[in-house]
Amino acid sequence: MSPPLTSRASDIRAVLSKHTEMRLSQVLERLTGSASEIEKERKKQRERFHLPSLIESGAVCVTQIQMATHILKGIHPDPEVKKATNILVTPSDLAKVAYVGSHVLGDEFDVDATGNGAFNKKTYEIFLLLNAEFEGSSVLNLLKNRDPDAIAALGGSSEQSAKWAEAFARIDSPRCNKPASHTLAKQIYWLVADDPHDDASYHLLAPLYPTSLAHRVYQKLQDDRFGDEARAAREARKQGVFHERPVREYPNLAIQTLGGTKPQNISQLNSERRGDNCLLASFPPLWRSLEVKPLYGTASLFKRYGARLAVRNLVKQLRGFLVETTSSNVRTRQTRDEIVLALIDELVQFSAELRTLEPGWSAAPECELPEAQRAFLDPLGSGLTVDDAVDRVAADFANWLNAQLREPLPVGDPEFLHWRKLAREPLHDMQEEVAHEQ
Structure with missing residues (x-):
C-alpha cells in the first residue's frame, strides 16, 4: 500500500503527471489513418502514457539502455551497450573549434537512447519524464540526491519507490564500466607526431556516431525543406515578393539509412527519423x-x-x-x-x-x-x-x-x-x- 504523500511530494507527482499528459497530447495530435485505426492507437497510447505503469515498467528497462550523445550502434548495429563505450556529454562543455561538431549544439540538444531496441523508446520517455523541472532542478537530480519527497512521488510502497528511484538515478550512467570498442567498429590510426614510419607516432581512434548532432541536422533540413515558413518563403520567391525568411536549398542531398527496416534497433532518435541520416554534398558539381x-x-x-x-x-x-x-x-x-x-x-x-x-x-x-x-x-x-x-x-x-x-x-x-x-x-x-x- 502506498504511504500518504507530503504536500511537496504531491507537487512533484503533479509535475510528473503534467509532463506525461503533455507527451500524450503531442503523440495523439500526430495520429493519422481511419477513425477506427486512430481510436485503436489512442487507446494504446493512453495505456503507454499511464504514469504508474510507465514508472513501473520503465524501472525494469533502464539498465539495458545507454543515454548518450555519441553512440556506437550508428557505426555498426551489433555492439552491446554493456560491452562497448557510448558517451553522454554536454555539448557546451566541449572544446570550441572552427569546424562543425557537437559543440555547436550548446545547451539545447536531444539526448538519445541506445541499446535494446525493444526498450529504447520507453527508456527515452522515462528520461524525458525525469528531466521535468521542480524547484529549479530536475526530478532526476532530486532522485540522485535521494530526495525523500521525489522518491515518494514515484508511487508504490516505500520499499518499491526506493528501488525505482535507485534504478532511475542511474539512467544516464555509463553501461560499459571501462573504455572499450568492438571488433566490428571502425578504427583509425591518427598520426600525432612527425614520423609516419614510427608506429609509436599514432593514436588509435574509435569514432562514435554523433547522434545528437545528426538529429539536429535532420530537424534543420526538415524545417528548411518542409516547414510552413519555408513553404511560404518559396511561394513568395515564386511570386516575386519579399519574405523575411531566406530560402535554403540542399542540392545533391543523400540519405543514409541506419538500421534497415528496424531503425529502433540503433537508437530512439534514429527511429524518430525512420533511420534517415542526411549527408550533405561535399564534392564539386559533376554534370x-x-x-x-x-x-x-x-x-x-x-x-x-x-x-x-x-x-x-x-x-x-x-x-x-x-x-x-x-x-x-x-x-x-x-x-x-x-x-x-x-x-x-x-x-x-x-x-x-x-x-x-x-x-x-x-x-x-x-x-x-x-x-x-x-x-x-x-x-x-x-x-x-x-x-x-x-x-x-x-x-x-x-x-x-x-x-x-x-x-x-x-x-x-x-x-x-x-x-x-x-x-x-x-x-x-x-x-x-x-x-x-x-
Whole structure:
C-alpha cells in the first residue's frame, strides 16, 4: 500500500503527471489513418502514457539502455551497450573549434537512447519524464540526491519507490564500466607526431556516431525543406515578393539509412527519423546529361522501369532469395524488404528523371499512361488532379512486382498489400517534396 504523500511530494507527482499528459497530447495530435485505426492507437497510447505503469515498467528497462550523445550502434548495429563505450556529454562543455561538431549544439540538444531496441523508446520517455523541472532542478537530480519527497512521488510502497528511484538515478550512467570498442567498429590510426614510419607516432581512434548532432541536422533540413515558413518563403520567391525568411536549398542531398527496416534497433532518435541520416554534398558539381525520353506508346510506366538494368538485377536477386529461402523469420523478412526498398529507390529515381522533362509531355496524344501515373510523373503539366495518385502508383508497383515473382512463387494479396505499404511512404515523400518546391 502506498504511504500518504507530503504536500511537496504531491507537487512533484503533479509535475510528473503534467509532463506525461503533455507527451500524450503531442503523440495523439500526430495520429493519422481511419477513425477506427486512430481510436485503436489512442487507446494504446493512453495505456503507454499511464504514469504508474510507465514508472513501473520503465524501472525494469533502464539498465539495458545507454543515454548518450555519441553512440556506437550508428557505426555498426551489433555492439552491446554493456560491452562497448557510448558517451553522454554536454555539448557546451566541449572544446570550441572552427569546424562543425557537437559543440555547436550548446545547451539545447536531444539526448538519445541506445541499446535494446525493444526498450529504447520507453527508456527515452522515462528520461524525458525525469528531466521535468521542480524547484529549479530536475526530478532526476532530486532522485540522485535521494530526495525523500521525489522518491515518494514515484508511487508504490516505500520499499518499491526506493528501488525505482535507485534504478532511475542511474539512467544516464555509463553501461560499459571501462573504455572499450568492438571488433566490428571502425578504427583509425591518427598520426600525432612527425614520423609516419614510427608506429609509436599514432593514436588509435574509435569514432562514435554523433547522434545528437545528426538529429539536429535532420530537424534543420526538415524545417528548411518542409516547414510552413519555408513553404511560404518559396511561394513568395515564386511570386516575386519579399519574405523575411531566406530560402535554403540542399542540392545533391543523400540519405543514409541506419538500421534497415528496424531503425529502433540503433537508437530512439534514429527511429524518430525512420533511420534517415542526411549527408550533405561535399564534392564539386559533376554534370551528366541523361537521355530522358517521355513515356509514349506504353500503357504503364513499369514497362520502361522494369527494363532498367538495376531493376532487372534486383528482381533477379529477390526472386532467387525467395526461392532458396525456406524459413520465415525476422532476418528473412528484413533481407526481403531491403531488396524491395532498393527497387522502390529505383522507382523514385526513375520518376525524378521523368520530372526533369518539360512539363506537359504527358498531355500529348502519344501518352497512353493511366491518369494517376501521368499526374504523378508530370505534376506540373498533366493538367490532372488525382487525389490518390500516390496510392494508385504504389498499388501499380505492388501489382508489377507480384507479376515478376508469380513464376515460380505463389504470391497474392498478402504480398500485394505489403509491397504497396512499403512503396507508399517514399512515393508520398517525393510528392510532398515536389509540392513544397513549387
